[in-house]
Amino acid sequence: MPTQFTKQFTQQEPIPEEGIAAALAVMRHGRLHRYNLLDGELGETALLEQDFAKMTGAKFCVAVASGGYAISIALRALNVGYGDTVLTNAFTLAPVPGAITAVGAVPEFVGVTPSLVIDLDDLKAKINKSRVLLLSHMRGHICDMDKLANICRDANVKIIEDCAHSMGATWDNTPSGCHGKIGCYSCQTYKHINSGEGGLLITDDCDIAAHVVMLTGSYMLYGRHLASPPLDIFDKFKFVTPNLSGRMDNLRAAILRPQLRSLSTKIVRWNELYHRVEAGLRGIVGLNVIERSKKEHFVGSSIQFLLLDWSSKKIENVVRRCADRGVEIKWFGSVEPIGYTSKYYDWQYTSTTRMPSSDRVLHGLLDMRLPLTFNLDDCDLIAQIIRAEVTAAYSEN
Numbered sequence: 001m002p003t004q005f006t007k008q009f010t011q012q013e014p015i016p017e018e019g020i021a022a023a024l025a026v027m028r029h030g031r032l033h034r035y036n037l038l039d040g041e042l043g044e045t046a047l048l049e050q051d052f053a054k055m056t057g058a059k060f061c062v063a064v065a066s067g068g069y070a071i072s073i074a075l076r077a078l079n080v081g082y083g084d085t086v087l088t089n090a091f092t093l094a095p096v097p098g099a100i101t102a103v104g105a106v107p108e109f110v111g112v113t114p115s116l117v118i119d120l121d122d123l124k125a126k127i128n129k130s131r132v133l134l135l136s137h138m139r140g141h142i143c144d145m146d147k148l149a150n151i152c153r154d155a156n157v158k159i160i161e162d163c164a165h166s167m168g169a170t171w172d173n174t175p176s177g178c179h180g181k182i183g184c185y186s187c188q189t190y191k192h193i194n195s196g197e198g199g200l201l202i203t204d205d206c207d208i209a210a211h212v213v214m215l216t217g218s219y220m221l222y223g224r225h226l227a228s229p230p231l232d233i234f235d236k237f238k239f240v241t242p243n244l245s246g247r248m249d250n251l252r253a254a255i256l257r258p259q260l261r262s263l264s265t266k267i268v269r270w271n272e273l274y275h276r277v278e279a280g281l282r283g284i285v286g287l288n289v290i291e292r293s294k295k296e297h298f299v300g301s302s303i304q305f306l307l308l309d310w311s312s313k314k315i316e317n318v319v320r321r322c323a324d325r326g327v328e329i330k331w332f333g334s335v336e337p338i339g340y341t342s343k344y345y346d347w348q349y350t351s352t353t354r355m356p357s358s359d360r361v362l363h364g365l366l367d368m369r370l371p372l373t374f375n376l377d378d379c380d381l382i383a384q385i386i387r388a389e390v391t392a393a394y395s396e397n
């Protein structure tokens with residue numbers, strides 16, 4: 001009987017005891033709504049915003065109900081609306097085109113390279129179709145941000161960054177989320193900090209920040225924020241902004257604050273796991289690991305590899321055999337999306353032209369989560385199983 005892997009790829013670490021204690025305190029006093037504060041009380045949500053602004057170096061931060069909500073609010077704050085076109089990655093997660101559609105806009109997908117980043121040549125070709133790029137650092141892969149920023153600057157295109165998988169990452173020492181006008185993050189269970197659901201938005205622009213605070217549903221209580229612009233900025237927005245109710249609450253914020261404090265040590269651990277699996281996958285015939293730029297300090301919370309130009313049948317074999325041995329690999333090339341693996345042309349509420357070079361990458365793309373409940377021995381075993389099954393499938397007809 002071949003060796004089996006028995007841990008769960010979806011099992012996160014528990015909430016730190018400090019977070020549980022803080023959550024209990026919120027539940028005991030009962031003031032879960034972010035604006036439900038005693039005189040002089042600051043509130044966990046406002047404090048979380050302050051903590052995150054400090055961590056990223058952003059001037060302003062707003063905590064919201066989800067990452068997808070943060071993105072749609074970011075689009076609205078840049079006055080994207082009905083009928084507008086928004087450039088975005090062909091390789092991303094379904095909430096991204098969903099957020100664009102939520103504001104009545106239409107996504108224009110930009111291709112993906114074999115390094116799993118946005119295709120900058122394709123971006124250049126399409127840049128005049130929109131005044132906003134929603135750049136998704138899908139699976140934490142960060143493109144050459146200097147080149148991208150130049151392309152967008154020349155065309156006067158504003159950037160919103162979707163950092164659902166790049167919270168804590170940097171490009172050339174600038175935190176992911178600080179390269180454009182707005183950075184959006186998710187605190188959903190499978191991302192880098194876990195409150196079940198939740199999102200964060202950062203910006204240095206005081207008009208955008210005030211607009212966003214009003215949009216999230218602050219009523220006239222925006223003065224209770226701590227990472228927010230001066231009160232007079234709100235005069236421009238307070239009577240002309242619809243309340244799109246999507247705030248974060250103090251319970252989630254209480255759980256998140258201790259997790260933010262330990263994020264940098266978690267990133268070290270994630271990257272140890274990532275590099276261990278990657279080392280074990282190097283040199284397998286027919287398998288390409290994803291090479292990354294030296295300027296990219298990523299968070300290895302998941303790992304991808306390519307079986308480029310393999311037949312569907314062979315890739316299916318690899319996925320099935322690995323699954324039989326307990327290694328859960330997701331394949332973006334399957335005809336029907338499974339779990340989260342939908343592709344740009346599966347989002348049939350959008351219209352798009354197929355991109356053969358992106359399709360080639362997506363067809364061969366395999367993906368695995370690396371939860372922190374794994375250790376280095378687990379990584380060795382996972383890589384060993386993949387090596388055996390890829391090698392066996394490769395030599396079959």
Ligand SMILES: *Cc1c(COP(=O)(O)O)cnc(C)c1O
Binds near residue numbers: 139165185199
């Ligand atoms: C998870 C995710 C989102 C949306 O986050 P939610 O908090 O689940 O709404 C957006 N983009 C990417 C790339 C994601 O993985």
